[in-house]
Amino acid sequence: MTVSDSRANAPQPEGRLSDNAVWTLVVVSVATFMLMLDLTVVNVALPDIRKSFDSSFSALQWVLDAYALGLAAILLAAGSLADRIGRKKVFDVGLVVFVIASLVCGLAQNDLTLILARFVQGLGGAILFAVGPALIGNEFHGKQRGMAFGVFGGVAGLAIAFGPLIGGGLAESAGWRWIFLINIPLTLAALAVGYTKVRESRGTTPPPVDWSGMVTFSAGLFFLVLAFMRGQADGWTSAQIIAYFVIAIVLLIVFAGLQISRPGRAMFDLTLFRNRTFNGLSIVTALCAIAVMSALFLLISYVQNVLGYSAFGAGVRLLPLTILMFVAAAASGSLVAKVAPSVIIGGSQLFITAGLACVLFVSDHSGWTALIPAMALIGIGMGMFSTPRGAFAIAVTTPDKSGMASGVNETFQQSGLAVGIAALGAYFQNRVNAAYNSTDIAAQLHDKAPGLGDVISAGGGREAAQSLPAQAAEQFQHAATSAYVSGLHHMMAVAAVIAAISAVVGVFLLRRSDLDESALANPGVPPEAAADPVRGVSAH
Known part of the structure; x- marks a missing residue:
């Protein structure tokens, strides 16, 4: 490395940011915005996708789940690989995979192609999710790191928050295809800027790539998440689901054996499980994703399909949640160095718990304003959680393993998201069916129109009512609304309990003594630079 390269990589004085640091934050934030956007925009477009392809309810679920499944499968492998061969290099690969898959999604001619492209899009997203925080952590230190993660979390919150609004507008x-095609110019711009402005970084003495560990872990996690996602639909005791679980367990046992037998080249440092805060943050991340993401999906569906607002109108009415989430995420970045992690993380989950519980006060006759207290509390809690989570996830270990630690945390996040949508979604569907089947109109229509309970849970109650004789339509509409709200209450109650458990875990397991304090508070030379001030990194 030349002298000029060494100066370029030297830490900047406190209060001064290098151009590389600023552009790294921009590129990672743009990528994160697209990834988080794709978690929410698809929901409001599902009715249009269903009409384009005449898709079944199961196919529409797969449009959502395939993305989450792809995200969960390789997050840890991506983070570990980045620590070894270069974070920027792996990040760029993720951008290329993501943009190609987005193009295929936008041009898909049937729902099977869309589902497969969404899975590949999730694989690309997994790489960006895992490596992005590590790139930021490499460029920002001390107080500047808190600021950077504040921006990072704010952008992520902005994407989740305004996803329904942007998706509805597009x-x-x-047309719905543009919710995917819009990614293409953004990704290409991120690639161009990243190539010239983002610096490479990797572990100081990286071991050889653990290919066998990556394959066994990714495949094991794939089958484990797939089993949870399909358990309700295919039957928990069916041969197919049992086979998925057995394959997953065997692969994960093999993975653990590989990691123990060759610690010098293992992709996952198992000693991290000795860190109580690492365990606590992982558990909270998974539980929060299970509770919140499934709740958000159903709230969007409720506003759009039950209250009857358009896709754009639904996005507008979610602004109380979205704005407060963005503000809280941006503001919480400065708290990571000042407030105990148990207070920040535990407090965020209490806000979410209260918000989910407020949905229980919604009735059959409520308007959208009845959701404002719930949306406000959930938005604050999500914003408080998103930014500190990213900062704490890379502070639980040494900087040379930050990609791996970030990948582990994002694995818990996306696995929780996929399992939550599938498991709580199936519970919601079950409760809606039970509520509808107990009504008089269900008995009257059973022979003429079976399966209407599934139609209601999918948000098609209004459309189904229009296909019925006028005499039965009004009675069915009342029954459909009542059944949907009943299912919503049951699901939100379970989600609130999960969020409350998450709060308890956050309060009692997270502690500042387990974190690298220099990564959160003390400005100056990063630990990896102090250990090896002349690292082999280049400008691009």
Whole structure:
């Protein structure tokens, strides 16, 4: 490395940011915005996708789940690989995979192609999710790191928050395909800027790539998440689901054996499980994703399909949640160095618990304003959690393993998301069916129109009512609304209990003594630079 390269990689004085640091934050934030956007925009476009392809309810679920499944499968492998061969290099690969898959999604001619492309899009997203925080952590230190993660969390919150609004606007004005095609110019711009402005980084003495560990872990996690996602639909005791679980367990046992037998080249440092805060943050991340993401999906569906607002109108009415989430995420970045992690993380989960519980006060006759208290509390809690989670996830270990630690945390996040949508979604569907089947109109229509309970849970109650004789339509509409709200209450109650458990875990397991204090508070030379001030990194 030349002298000029060494100066370029030297830490900047406190209060001064290098151009590389600023552009790294921009590129990672743009990538994160697209990834988080794709978690929410698809929901508001599902009715249009269903009409385009005449898709079944199961196919529409797969449009959502395939993305989450792809995300969960390789997050840890991506983070570990980045620590070894270079974080920027792996990040760029993720951008290329993501943009190609987005193009295929936008041009898909049937729902099977869309589902497969969404899975590949999730694989690309997994790489970006895992490596992005590590790239930020490499460029920012001390107080500047808190600021950077504040921006990072704020952008992620902005994408989740305004996803329904952006998706609704695109779907109504340009068609649902543009919710995917919009990624293409953004990704290409991120690639161009990243190539010239983002610096390479990796572990100081990286071991050889653990290919066998990556394959066994990714495949094991794939089958484990798939089993949870399909358990309700295919039957928990069916041969197919049991086979998925057995394959997953065997692969994960083999993975653990490989990690123990060759610690010098293992992709996952098992000693991290000795860190109580690492364990606590992982558990909270998974539980929060299970509770919140499934709740958000159903709230969007409720506003759009039950209250009857358009895709764009639903996004507008979610602004109390979205704005407060963005503000809380941006503000919480400065708290990571000042407030105990148990207070920040535990407090965020209490806000979420209260918000989910507030949905229980929604009735059959409520308007959208009845959701404002719930949306406000959930938004604050999500914002408080998103930014500190990213900072704490890379502070639980040494900087040379930050990609791995970030990948582990994002694995818990996306696995929780996939399992939550599948498991709580199946519970919601079960409760809606039970509530509808107990009504008089269900008995009257059973022979003429079976399976209407599934139609209601999918948000098709209004459309189904229009296909019925006028005499039965009004009675069915009342029954459909009542059944949907009943299912919503049951699901939100379970989600609130999960969030409350998450709060308890956060309060009692997270502690500042388990974190690298220099990564959160003390400005100056990063630990890896102090250990090896002349690292082999280049400008691009």
